[in-house]
Amino acid sequence: MTRLKKRAEFQKVARGVRTPRRGFLLQSIRRSAEGDARFGYTVTKKIGNSVERNRIRRRLREAVRLFGETVAAPGVDHVLIGRRPALTLAFDDLVADLKGALNAARKAHDLRRAGKADANPDGTQGPRGPGRTAPAPEAATPSERRSDV
Template structure:
């Protein structure tokens, strides 16, 4: 079945578009953070700074100047091992971490850094959302304070 087209015989009103116009063509600019996708980015973050909270583990890495990524971007990755539970539990934990990162990282994350949020068993999906946000804020403060 083909979608209906805008009439070309002059019966369409001026400015009318096809009723089958997809809203998915619009680019997402709703505050979505650039997401880490390459395994090498996750491995590089795993060798950098780490800070654990009750709900999640946060790995943070300052990118090098010679990397081909915009230095003003804050990138984030999410992962949960099978220890967290079945696919439903892992996906729920990642969804919650995604929302927390979307709310917190634009203001508390530092440009030029990559962050990886790792879910914890029985904690990430069960923790209160405000407390989850507080955990991420606390961990970011700890990660970005200068070491003695």
């Protein structure tokens, strides 16, 4: 199991599926290349000082090391964004949340894959490519939204 280290990898995963849990937010995206699941860890400065942030990161890393390989789908990148409850949450509960989040992310990826296959059953592409929709219409300008004008 390898780790995500570059900012571009984290940004790419941020566009994927989000699975919130008590101690963390799991973001995941399927990549084109097959291989082991990859994990990245981050904790924002809003959470606390460096000691608390590093402790959260270590707890998340250990949970993934022990149980992530068995549950994570191959060919998927995951980012765990630590939250403050990860400090006080029992480790068994943290692991149970991780397993549940990885299973939910796997199901979401399967649904997305099935949805793309059903999006254009005749094989034609939409206006912006396969499985994509046209952009939403622009919102009204502020002067048009005001009711007292």
